[in-house]
Amino acid sequence: MTLAPFVQILGRGQGRARSMTRAEAEAAMTAMLADDAAPEAVGAILMLMRMKGETAAEIAGFATAARAALGDWPGPRPALDWPSYAAGRTRGLPWFLLSAKLVARAGVPVLLHGWNSHQSDAASLRAALPVIGLRPAGGPAQAAAQLAGDAIAYLPLERLSPGIMRLLRLRDTLGLRSCVNTVCRMLNPAGAPAAVQGVFHPPYRELQADAGALLGLDRLSVLKGGGGEFEHHPAKDIALFGLRDGRPWTGAAPQQLEGHRRLADAPCDPRALGAIWRGELQDPFAEAIVISTAALALNAAGCAAPDETARALWSERTRYAAA
Structure with missing residues (x-):
């Protein structure tokens, strides 16, 4: 055509x-x-x-x-779709990966999918996955199997759809971001009933919420997050846009820590992700990022008492840190 x-x-x-x-x-x-x-x-x-x-x-x-x-998703649907397509060159470590692990531990299967233009950096999402015991799925079938076994999976876009990856990589030729980045965030490849999405530019919060409604998404939370990822900055008041029961919804993630901080002020060595997860390292700022982001994701998935659940799961994480 x-x-x-x-x-x-x-x-x-x-x-x-x-x-x-x-x-x-x-x-x-x-x-x-x-x-x-x-x-x-x-x-x-x-x-x-x-x-x-x-x-x-x-x-x-x-x-x-x-x-x-x-095509059809080859297994049970996850409960939460979590796209990751931000460049994030100034954002620091992907703490939201630990948040996603907490959400999975709450009994909410999470499908992460994406591609990041900075993925060759030592602090990139791809480099962080093995540090916290996750590995990229080789395709949808393997991602579905990982969801069935561990309630969490990361599916790289190039393994999900080479065609969409080709369109996304046109940024290298054109020199500019295109709407394909937004489409990838709305893809929801396994048809999860709920989703979380991050944006870098605030106007996209409402655009993606409106598109989600047209696509029949039941629950959605969109925020301006670190580097464009779904990640809450605990030293800021953050506005949320999205859907609840398929209808437009707005919310707020209130400031939890005092003082001016940047996400990059948290530890920057990827090994810190594993150390904090295992309880070998304490960093209040990084831990607040993880807990508050997990709470917002649990809220998007429809879980009761998301804040209390996130804090309880974090305090208990060392019992299953090796998993």
Whole structure:
């Protein structure tokens, strides 16, 4: 299918160009994921959308087509979808990984999926996974098996969908972020009923909440997190946007620690993740990041008493630190 009609919709010129409908966006993404998609047209669509700003209907249409291209999930659904697609070059260690482990220990299966442009750095998410006893899944089937056994899995985007990965990596050619980053956050490949999402730019909180509603997501929490990840800064008041029972919702994550701190002020050696998890190292700031982020994720999943549950799980973590 030619992409020319979609380029024309977006690029006709002042007064004539318009956003795509959800159906048009779904058809456009289906065509962009095809092996014979013209790269010039794909780049034109992505950059025209960047110039005008994407709509919730376009993101929902793109996500619907991208998810359909994945096929059926090969196992039980996780309870919580946790995308990780931020660059995060200034954010420090991925403390939210420990939060996800706490959520899994609460009996809430968590599927993490993503790709990070800084993944070659020593402090990247990929480097941190083995430190805390996790390993990337080789594909959806292995991720489903890990969820069944450990209630947590990390599925790299290149193993989930080489086609979507190809579109995401166009940033290297175009030099600019595209709406594919947002689509990846909305992908929810296993069809979890609840999701958490981080953003770097505040306007995307409402955009992603609106797209989630169009996609039929039941519960969603979106925050401006460290480097664009779903991670709470405990020394700040953070606004939350999202969905509860499929309807628009707003909330707040209040400040828990005094003083001006940056996420990068926490320990920066990846080994600190494992040491803090095992109780060999204490750092109040890092621990507050983990506990407060876990509580927000538990709330998104619909758990009762999320704050108390997160704190209790953290205090008990050394009993299962090796797991």
